[in-house]
Amino acid sequence: MSEVRVRFPPSPTGYLHIGGARTAIYNWLFARKHGGKLVLRIEDTDAERSTEESIKGIIEGLEWLGVDWDEGPYFQSSFASEHVAAAGKLLASGHAYKCFCTKEELEARREAAVAAKADYRYNGACRELSPEEVAAREAAGLPAVIRFKVPQGEGSVVFNDLVYGVVERDYRDIEDFVIVRSNGLPLYLLCNVVDDIRDRISHVIRGQDGLVNTPRQILLYRALGAAPPIFAHMPLTLDLKKAKISKRSHGEIVAVQFYRDHGFLPWALVNFLVLLGWSPGDDREIFSREELIEAFTLEGVNRANSIFNYKKDDPKFFTDPKAININAHYLRTIPVAELAQWVKPVLEREGIWDPAYEGEKREWFHKTLEMSRERFHTLTDFATIGRAWFADDFPMDETALQKNLLKHPQMKEWLPQLAQRFAALPEITHDEAERVAREFAEEHGVKPGVPINAARAVITGQNKGPSMFEVFAHLGKEKVVQRLREAGKYFEGQN
């Protein structure tokens, strides 16, 4: 078989959403697996809704995900003359005809059909118009659309979908569809086919919502004298109410950019998305790029739609828990040096980035990431939960304040005392910190956890985190002593 060529043809009417991203990923994987080419084609023929900003957003989204293409971006609008020529060819060859029915007439018929609970389909009123009748209407200046002449009578279009198997559709169930608007602009069905022929697309991998279009497009290929590509339709991604996910009704939670802004590692999102409707056939769920390309097959694509289980207002999970989990997995397993590259822009955005983290404080910075990442889920956690590592103005967690500090009023005096002990040390090491803290607790007759966790609160603003002995040693004597000395400020205004 000849070269594998697939395409991702987004219409630039909004940002890149996870459904589109998944389609792009499947195409990309298929191309990479077979040593083929991925073509990016922007389908901007709907000039009214297409925007420059959207095009930019889609391209940025793909780049961020790491989905690279080999050709394009091409713009459908720049091939308008080809589309018009194809329509002319179909008209000339008798595969299409002009239809003078007005929008109003058609709408009225459609509404009547709905009211009567009947099937509505174009009745072919203009199909048998004689050349004279057509000429007369044109002479009268009546606007016309061009419709494709679907074969009549017995027969059907049959094709073998790589995911859904043999799909058959009777001619009688396909109406004479419009291929050119009355203003002369060709419609998607035609443009798409003309572009795919020109771009020598071998496999069309798209959402299942395009399944009903396929028979009509195959008819178009035949009429145009071209061999249809191989089709593979993927199941759809549904929301919690099992409705098709769309940017319009779901907003930012389905936008790829949302995940970038909320601290996702792009590959983690790819890894999650690919699992939504595909399985390698075994228990693997975490894949490197190479492993995924190797494992991916269209046969492994599920036929049932899947639900994107996002937890929008959940304090712990702001999206699908599995997506978060996969992101957390990568967060704590990628090389620290790589993680540092991802954390940098997050800290920069918060204004707490120090260039020295790439210079003399590099080792310290990497160790900090190493210590923190075990309990983080997203990159943004480094700037929020982990802020105390990088800035002195960090917020105090309410639970930490109540349970670790205010619950033990003695801490107001004890913590500054503990500061003195640390200050007396030439340097705080893990073992020294542990010795000092335990002795301190013993002298005051409390469990070690009490002063230790109170210290955690004033030093990190959190009630959870890495071992405090490590924190004492790693944060450094100066900051530890200073924060412990100022512990009293948290008690002001109390009782």
Place this chain on the structure above:
RNA sequence: GUCCCCAUCGUCUAGUCAGGUCCAGGACACCGGCCUUUCACGCCGGCAACACCGGUUCAAAUCCGGUUGGGGACGCCA
């Protein structure tokens, strides 16, 4: 209303094509335990599904039919 697609734990899924090894496996989530100064990680354990009815068969999650449920399409959008 018409046409088409789909149906395994709460979610993502393996198993369905080649019926028995499946009183259904994994992951996430959830619950419990261990570890521990805390939280997490990790480890151990638990909860939890073949939509329903009928048929074929010695045997059905798997094959067939029907029912129900869900989804998609039905545009001079892409």
